[in-house]
Amino acid sequence: MSDVEGEAGDFRVTLVKKPRYIREDKCTGCTTCVEYCPVKIPDPFNQEISKNKAVHIYFSQAIPLITYIDENCLYLKEKKCKICEAVCKHEAIDFSAKPEKVEINVGAIILSLGFEPYDPRLRDEYKYGKFKNVVTSMDYERILSSTGPYEGEIRRSSDLRHPHKIAWVQCVGSRQVIEGGNSYCSTVCCTYTQKQVILTKDHDPEAECVVFHNDIRSYGKDFERFFQRAEVLPNVRFIRSYVNILKEDPVTNNITIRYSTPDGGVKDEEFEMVVLSVGLCPPKGASLVAEKFGIELNEHRFCKVDSFVPVTTSKKGIFVSGAFSGPIDIPESVFGSSGAATKCGELLNYRRGKLATQRVYPEERDVRGEEPKVGIFVCY
Amino acid sequence: MDVPSVIEYAWRLPNVVHAQGQLFSCSTESTKQIMEAIKEHGLNRVIVAACTPRTHEPTFRDSLKEGGLNQYFFEFANIREHCSWVHSKEKEEATDKSKELLRMSLARALLLEPLQEFELPVDKRVLVIGGGISGMTCALSIASQGFDVYLIEKERELGGLARRIYYTIEGKDVQSYLRDLVKRVYSEPRIHVFLGAKILSATGYVGNFLTKIESERGVFEIRHGATVIATGAQEFKPNEYLYGQSDKVLTGLELEELIAKRDERVISAGAVVMIQCVGSRTEERNYCSRVCCSESVKNALKLKEINPNVDIYILFRDMRTYGFKEDYYREASKKGVRFIRYEPQKKPSVKLVKESGKELIRVTVFDPILEKTLEIDADLVSLAVAVIAPESNKEISLLYNAQLGPDDFFKEAHVKLRPVDFSTDGVYLCGIAHYPKHIDEAISQALGAAGRVITLISHDTVIASGSVCIVDEKRCMGCGACSEICTYGAIEIYETKQGKKARMNPVLCKGCGLCNSKCPTGAIQLQHYRDEQLFAQIDAANPEKEILEEVKKVAS
Numbered sequence: 001m002s003d004v005e006g007e008a009g010d011f012r013v014t015l016v017k018k019p020r021y022i023r024e025d026k027c028t029g030c031t032t033c034v035e036y037c038p039v040k041i042p043d044p045f046n047q048e049i050s051k052n053k054a055v056h057i058y059f060s061q062a063i064p065l066i067t068y069i070d071e072n073c074l075y076l077k078e079k080k081c082k083i084c085e086a087v088c089k090h091e092a093i094d095f096s097a098k099p100e101k102v103e104i105n106v107g108a109i110i111l112s113l114g115f116e117p118y119d120p121r122l123r124d125e126y127k128y129g130k131f132k133n134v135v136t137s138m139d140y141e142r143i144l145s146s147t148g149p150y151e152g153e154i155r156r157s158s159d160l161r162h163p164h165k166i167a168w169v170q171c172v173g174s175r176q177v178i179e180g181g182n183s184y185c186s187t188v189c190c191t192y193t194q195k196q197v198i199l200t201k202d203h204d205p206e207a208e209c210v211v212f213h214n215d216i217r218s219y220g221k222d223f224e225r226f227f228q229r230a231e232v233l234p235n236v237r238f239i240r241s242y243v244n245i246l247k248e249d250p251v252t253n254n255i256t257i258r259y260s261t262p263d264g265g266v267k268d269e270e271f272e273m274v275v276l277s278v279g280l281c282p283p284k285g286a287s288l289v290a291e292k293f294g295i296e297l298n299e300h301r302f303c304k305v306d307s308f309v310p311v312t313t314s315k316k317g318i319f320v321s322g323a324f325s326g327p328i329d330i331p332e333s334v335f336g337s338s339g340a341a342t343k344c345g346e347l348l349n350y351r352r353g354k355l356a357t358q359r360v361y362p363e364e365r366d367v368r369g370e371e372p373k374v375g376i377f378v379c380y
Numbered sequence: 381m382d383v384p385s386v387i388e389y390a391w392r393l394p395n396v397v398h399a400q401g402q403l404f405s406c407s408t409e410s411t412k413q414i415m416e417a418i419k420e421h422g423l424n425r426v427i428v429a430a431c432t433p434r435t436h437e438p439t440f441r442d443s444l445k446e447g448g449l450n451q452y453f454f455e456f457a458n459i460r461e462h463c464s465w466v467h468s469k470e471k472e473e474a475t476d477k478s479k480e481l482l483r484m485s486l487a488r489a490l491l492l493e494p495l496q497e498f499e500l501p502v503d504k505r506v507l508v509i510g511g512g513i514s515g516m517t518c519a520l521s522i523a524s525q526g527f528d529v530y531l532i533e534k535e536r537e538l539g540g541l542a543r544r545i546y547y548t549i550e551g552k553d554v555q556s557y558l559r560d561l562v563k564r565v566y567s568e569p570r571i572h573v574f575l576g577a578k579i580l581s582a583t584g585y586v587g588n589f590l591t592k593i594e595s596e597r598g599v600f601e602i603r604h605g606a607t608v609i610a611t612g613a614q615e616f617k618p619n620e621y622l623y624g625q626s627d628k629v630l631t632g633l634e635l636e637e638l639i640a641k642r643d644e645r646v647i648s649a650g651a652v653v654m655i656q657c658v659g660s661r662t663e664e665r666n667y668c669s670r671v672c673c674s675e676s677v678k679n680a681l682k683l684k685e686i687n688p689n690v691d692i693y694i695l696f697r698d699m700r701t702y703g704f705k706e707d708y709y710r711e712a713s714k715k716g717v718r719f720i721r722y723e724p725q726k727k728p729s730v731k732l733v734k735e736s737g738k739e740l741i742r743v744t745v746f747d748p749i750l751e752k753t754l755e756i757d758a759d760l761v762s763l764a765v766a767v768i769a770p771e772s773n774k775e776i777s778l779l780y781n782a783q784l785g786p787d788d789f790f791k792e793a794h795v796k797l798r799p800v801d802f803s804t805d806g807v808y809l810c811g812i813a814h815y816p817k818h819i820d821e822a823i824s825q826a827l828g829a830a831g832r833v834i835t836l837i838s839h840d841t842v843i844a845s846g847s848v849c850i851v852d853e854k855r856c857m858g859c860g861a862c863s864e865i866c867t868y869g870a871i872e873i874y875e876t877k878q879g880k881k882a883r884m885n886p887v888l889c890k891g892c893g894l895c896n897s898k899c900p901t902g903a904i905q906l907q908h909y910r911d912e913q914l915f916a917q918i919d920a921a922n923p924e925k926e927i928l929e930e931v932k933k934v935a936s
């Protein structure tokens with residue numbers, strides 16, 4: 001979004017569409033180009049754990065399901081290579097593409113900029129980026145995923161082995177008034193950690209999972225039962241303690257965590273992998289967006305909303321939904337979004353339906369008398 | 381599972397002219413592929429082996445329509461919930477089972493018939509049940525978009541629970557907000573308020589409900605196209621911690637009222653103890669009431685504002701001041717409010733004592749950090765009591781076919797995909813009838829429900845499924861077993877020359893199949909799930925019978 005002008009009922013927004021260097025009408029998503037591209041890059045969608053190519057499909061559910069070329073491309077950087085152009089049978093590669101300006105005219109705007117996961121590099125004590133087998137919960141989400149870096153197998157990056165003893169550290173970057181931390185609670189991490197524990201046990205019933213937490217905040221609908229479901233699994237321990245991520249074994253790359261409990265005192269325990277349950281920060285560029293749209297942010301740099309007028313920003317005609325209004329989970333994001341939509345409806349009701357067109361389906365084929373001809377589609 | 385081998389198997393099944401794998405069948409790209417395959421290969425049956433029809437059937441049916449086929453020629457093999465998820469550790473067996481499910485689907489698919497859907501008119505008026513903040517917010521939003529709303533409230537006053545809340549943790553004035561909200565409701569000509577209202581009966585279906593109410597203004601029949609349930613919740617009244625026996629023991633809301641009125645008991649209190657999770661997170665009520673931690677912190681901060689020297693102790697299990705509310709928890713802690721954690725198996729206890737002529741409540745609690753039992757003498761004890769679902773939810777649930785969850789709060793159709801809908805079409809929910817939540821969250825959800833209502837009533841018609849029951853009059857002997865069991869009132873027994881017969885109102889029929897299984901003569905068939913279709917599917921579970929060859933014969 002490069003520019004916005006106008007007022008409620010009549011905004012003119014200028015978007016700049018980055019070139020994908022691929023002709024959308026020609027590319028079939030066959031990924032031949034990806035195979036031949038010589039430039040390997042850390043895959044941005046898989047949290048840079050696995051590798052991808054400079055030309056690639058963003059992720060397997062991307063819409064449209066076609067490739068784009070990112071800035072690591074040799075030709076874009078040094079005017080060399082163009083192998084993709086040579087191998088593409090569909091003439092879909094187009095290095096002449098330029099950024100495209102798109103102007104749209106809208107009556108209302110909903111800002112759903114979401115959040116940015118907390119970056120634990122901001123504090124040395126988390127050892128993220130220093131100890132090989134310390135990952136963030138976002139990394140771990142990808143590791144658990146069947147389209148993730150290890151195709152759904154839980155592995156650790158130091159030796160690609162399956163870790164069988166994993167620790168989670170809660171409130172990373174949340175509930176702390178220290179340099180580089182956020183004072184608020186991120187609301188989703190207690191429960192997503194329980195989800196990750198349950199999924200880990202699904203993958204590997206023998207796995208030992210230990211969650212080091214402060215309060216367990218199972219405040220949502222059915223969350224208490226969900227917590228109990230995770231807690232009773234064999235070899236799962238929830239320990240209320242602050243931790244110290246002490247050291248990494250130079251040979252095994254295992255990690256030692258120090259913690260203390262009222263009955264056990266101070267203890268050191270070794271883990272094969274440590275997951276940092278990172279919190280939710282305001283989205284990148286929130287300040288810039290706020291400035292352009294003329295909306296206010298709160299003291300945590302999320303969108304400012306009044307408790308009695310949720311989903312509404314300080315500027316008329318501009319609404320907010322999802323985690324940009326503060327750390328919330330998917331269900332709350334979804335009903336808040338429906339709420340933002342209805343606020344747009346209130347504003348623009350006088351011209352409801354004016355831009356709608358009837359959807360026309362082709363005429364139904366009469367198949368009487370035809371031999372059954374079946375098509376089968378199997379989803380991976 | 382081994383998908384390529386499932387595809388290879390698909391090719392071996394009779395009448396299959398096309399088979400392929402797709403990474404995500406439901407993606408826009410994949411559904412386009414399906415549409416194109418229909419045209420290219422002249423398909424007249426489509427089977428997708430993927431996940432659940434509950435969320436994805438409409439997507440694929442649409443691809444059939446786009447491909448020029450009647451959408452009822454679509455068949456779903458659920459190889460996710462029914463297979464890969466439940467057999468995630470048995471790859472080979474799961475693969476085999478997928479093949480079996482696919483073969484069974486094929487047997488049914490061959491016998492599918494084209495069906496037509498109905499268009500039903502939509503009544504544009506809306507009934508909102510419950511005049512709390514949620515119900516009023518929802519009603520205002522709908523009315524401001526040009527639709528009439530009947531807002532019915534069982535009490536003689538609007539406002540609900542918020543009448544007892546004076547400020548939010550952020551320090552906003554709830555009473556003045558509420559007064560303004562009620563005023564806006566009464567000055568909106570499209571909102572028709574009924575106080576002291578009781579629902580006598582409710583019938584109908586999406587787009588066409590008929591609700592009969594009795595209210596201060598008399599008995600009315602209301603026709604409406606959509607229903608919103610915003611019946612709220614209640615404060616739990618405990619029978620422990622001397623509640624009801626000593627006027628020094630209060631609930632959080634009762635303390636809030638004393639604070640708001642600057643009651644002498646509050647001003648002169650030297651020590652206040654708040655006990656969290658009273659009636660929540662127990663075996664009987666296995667949920668967290670969400671608002672009570674913040675409610676106690678809020679009251680504690682107010683008490684400190686009135687008298688900075690008051691000693692406040694909050695006895696908690698987990699402090700659940702989630703989100704930005706954490707800042708107030710910290711502030712309370714900074715201001716000297718003492719937070720003492722207790723374990724559920726070592727709950728605090730209270731007793732009435734007399735110290736130098738003064739009556740006090742002595743609270744005993746075991747502090748697991750200090751590993752010591754503490755005794756606190758308090759002038760006031762405030763109980764953070766549970767938020768509970770009203771008994772009357774059960775009635776409403778039956779009237780509108782709106783499901784309840786295990787704790788008797790109303791249950792949404794889908795936690796993430798349809799969080800303010802019921803699985804019964806045309807009925808929506810919001811506010812603390814769904815689950816305890818703060819005012820801002822309740823407002824946001826009420827707007828969300830308004831959005832969903834508008835999505836329905838801004839259209840002139842809704843589409844009713846073609847998969848409904850039909851009666852074969854020749855076989856019907858008019859026993860009436862079907863009309864008795866039908867919960868939608870879709871079947872009528874009427875006189876003919878041949879005696880009593882059942883007649884189906886296809887608009888009312890929801891295709892649940894109850895009547896069809898009750899009918900002793902097999903006169904009722906549920907379209908799209910006809911006996912021969914289901915039997916063929918079941919028979920195909922048994923490969924030995926080479927049933928497919930047989931089915932093929934029938935089909936041709």
Ligand SMILES: Cc1cc2nc3c(=O)[nH]c(=O)nc-3n(C[C@H](O)[C@H](O)[C@H](O)COP(=O)(O)OP(=O)(O)OC[C@H]3O[C@@H](n4cnc5c(N)ncnc54)[C@H](O)[C@@H]3O)c2cc1C
Pocket residue numbers: 001112113114115116117137138141188192195278279283284285289321322323324328329330331333
């Ligand atoms: C590790 C982890 C696990 C989680 N697990 C769960 C879970 O199991 N269940 C659950 O309910 N919740 C979970 N959550 C929370 C969940 O991720 C959020 O509630 C949800 O993603 C919020 O949705 P959103 O659309 O508001 O924001 P986002 O998902 O962040 O989406 C925002 C989108 O806006 C785009 N954007 C940002 N700025 C701009 C701009 N200037 N211009 C254009 N586009 C822009 C972003 O690229 C992004 O695509 C989890 C969170 C984390 C960190």
Ligand SMILES: Cc1cc2nc3c(=O)[nH]c(=O)nc-3n(C[C@H](O)[C@H](O)[C@H](O)COP(=O)(O)OP(=O)(O)OC[C@H]3O[C@@H](n4cnc5c(N)ncnc54)[C@H](O)[C@@H]3O)c2cc1C
Pocket residue numbers: 509510511512513514515532533534535538539540541542545547548549577578579610611612613614615616633671674675678765766767768770772776810811812813817818819820822
């Ligand atoms: C103990 C407690 C403490 C709370 N503390 C706070 C707090 O500190 N801060 C905060 O932000 N929120 C707090 N809340 C939550 C807050 O009260 C609600 O979010 C808010 O009032 C919205 O409620 P509602 O409209 O959904 O339900 P309600 O306020 O309960 O309104 C529901 C209405 O429906 C009516 N009704 C019920 N059944 C029927 C029927 N069959 N027919 C017709 N009418 C019917 C009821 O009489 C009532 O008026 C608290 C809630 C409780 C229970």
Ligand code: SF4
Pocket residue numbers: 170171172174175184185186187188189190191214215216217277279702703
């Ligand atoms: S949700 Fe849980 S882990 Fe996340 S910040 Fe809050 S208390 Fe910590």
Ligand code: SF4
Pocket residue numbers: 219656657658660661667668669670671672673674697698699700764
């Ligand atoms: S919000 Fe706090 S007091 Fe209330 S049930 Fe949950 S944990 Fe207990």
